[in-house]
Amino acid sequence: MADLDDLRYGTNFGGAAPATAAPALPGTKGLAGHDWGIRSRMARIFQPADGRTVMLAFDHGYFQGPTSGLERLDLNIVPLVPQADAIMLTRGALRSTIPADSRAGVVLRASGGPSILKDLSDEEVALGIDDAVRLDAAAMAVQVFVGGEHETKSVRNLTTLVDAGQAAGIPVLAVTAVGRELVRDARYFRLATRIPAELGAHFVKTYYVEEGFETVTAACPVPIIIAGGKKIPERDALELAHRAIQGGAAGVDMGRNIFQSAHPAAMLAAVRAVVHDDLAPAEAFALYEDLAHTAPVLA
Template sequence: MADTDDLREARDFAGPRTTTAGGFHVKGAQAQDWGLQNRLSRIFRRDTGRTVMLAFDHGYFLGPMAGLERLDATIAPLVPDADAIMMTRGALRTSIPPHSEAGIVLRASGGPSVLRDLSDEHLALDIEDAVRLNAAALAIQVFIGAEHESRSVRNLAALVDAGQRHGIAVLGVTAVGKDMVRDARYFRLATRISAEMGAHVVKTYYVEQGFETVTAGCPVPIIVAGGKKLPELDALTMAYRSIQEGAAGVDMGRNIFQSEHPAAMLAAVRAVVHDQVKPEEAYELFRGLAADSASA
């Protein structure tokens, strides 16, 4: 067993990784099979290496939260402007048109509702159903530091094994309990464990201090969770800083579908992520598109 008595703080990160190896545009995937690389290319744009993912999988433990009461009415119209969409298989089959071109990221873990301990999750999707649904990736929560940490890591490993057999990527989501410290040291630990266990992409939270060490220390792409609803300028600022500090994209839900003008907000986020437009300029884009929509 490794000695844990004299763990030293890691510090030699040399800044965020900005290039990929082997000529493939997704970090850490240069040695993967053709099929898996093709699926990753449905998520990450080849010209930028980044993604804007629209998340609306919240219903699997929260039910019909604000903005997600009618997926067919509020979410389906946004899908054409997202690079990838993250949802449950039930939401995909019932509410998303089959001609959609966005990369499909399916929620693969679940179990407890918001009324119980969320870390008590299990695998909740068969790999054959993911193949039937033409999934590009499968998303699973990893609860580092929570009561059911070991099970969640085992779930991740099992999903990676299944994904590798079928050429489907796995997105490890670093779940953070309300009592956990959200700092760079914790996220370096949680993201690195997910990548070391085989996740092809990791989703985590942005922190203002040291986030560049989180992205530098993770050998696969990190995408940033939007988290709770923020004022639009604040959300765009978080997205911009994330990209500047090494993230390969954002996975936003509430900051898009709970905006008064979701389509305008999605367009502004795309400008930040793919065109590196500064937050203030993106916010003006949002306001202009919102005004046009209101007057239409």
Template sequence: MADLDDLREGTNFAGPATTASGFHLKGLGGQDWGMRSRLSRIFDPADGKTVMLAFDHGYFQGPTSGLERLDRSIVPLIPQADALMLTRGALRTTIPAENGKGIVLRASGGPSVLKDLSDEEITVSIDDAVRLDAAALAVQVFIGGENETKSIKNMSTLVDQGQAAGIPVLAVTAVGKEMVRDARYFRLATRIPAELGASFVKTYYVEEGFESITSSCPVPIIIAGGKKVPEREALTVAYRAIQEGAAGVDMGRNVFQSEHPSAMLAAIRSVVHDSLKPDEAFELFEQLSH
């Protein structure tokens, strides 16, 4: 085991990625064909970016605002997303099989908002993931949480099973209320899952040092939308994250809780795929809202 008496915080995070694999996602060019094929259903091969629509909140929150009726709120938005992050129950009951989007399947769960959320288990078998043609499996990782080791074990088990079946794993960093949301924490919370086999990582944007997070993680990072904020603010966060090395966004509440969800999703796409600046994207949002 490494000596823990002289832990030094890393400082050399600058410079572009140097690995040239011919594949459009960093760190993943050596994966099997099936893995790369599934990742290409999530990340657009033209630019290596993704706009994921997350609506898996019901697995621990129930019918939260905006997700009371998935058939009304989510199905009309599907054409504008690159990939969908959801539960297998929502997939089977509500999502048309001909939708053509990459399916990022929520594969962990257990506790509700009434319990300790970090006490999760794997809730989807690899056989069912294959049966559902999942493009990736998503699992929470609670770095620094009460059940940190358990969540890492959950992720590692899914990575083993996913490698055998050709299905990549998305590690979702879960931050407890008592934790400091800064670049130092997120470098730790994203690097650990990547080191242990996650193909891509979902985390939060921070204003100071976000580039050190994306550069020190050897696999793609996408950002979570987090709580609902004004549209211009959400578009600004998305723009900054992409400019500072993120490979996409996975937004939920800032889309389906917007007064104009379709317009908001289109504006987010313009930021991620067309490099529109926040003011330009917000202008597009306002145009499409009328």
């Protein structure tokens, strides 16, 4: 039975001031109404000190196969993982390649189906919630094709995962997927980010646009992170990241602009400096060049 020999009654209740609820993750909007599990997992993705994240995306193989830079995940990606706040990947890559002692938040690709040989918008849910729990996922990622031929189907994929994620305490990342026929401007991205947020996405990945990006982040009630997109020169990619952060983005999710760089580790360090240290692009590029001198050049 319980030991009652030294039972002491509490006396320090803090006076008349009301008790305060545990704060949401600093700098990360839209979390206050969520369960502790959701907020805890979001804190694995977004750094609590500033509410920002640097995600390393290498899930491209689920529809592209072994694209340039991803031929060998064990050689090209695993050495970069310790520098990333979070990694975006498939469950197959996680199980086969990523060390179990990795501290990076795991964002699992949860939709898929067609390859580059087919219509990419015709995706299905490709991950069960039980496996996401089993793999200790910090979040699940799903493509949403607003304006695409299979728009309704992709939205249904999103809501299916949101329902499952809410039950298990796992947040969902909605990834805006833009077809070639759609105009990439602030008006479109306000629509393409607001819809997933309204339907329950906990954060949204989208593209940066030069004009009006701040209206995209302001109109979205959950955090926005920007996609790196196609490979561009390192200085330009750092400028892109800087402008996005200044425009209200909560982080970046870069893939090709990291692993297709001649010096991936140096580039990832420079991106981190932009996102977490507010380094100007010129300073970040100088950091990249300094670090690149000590790193081997990729073939």
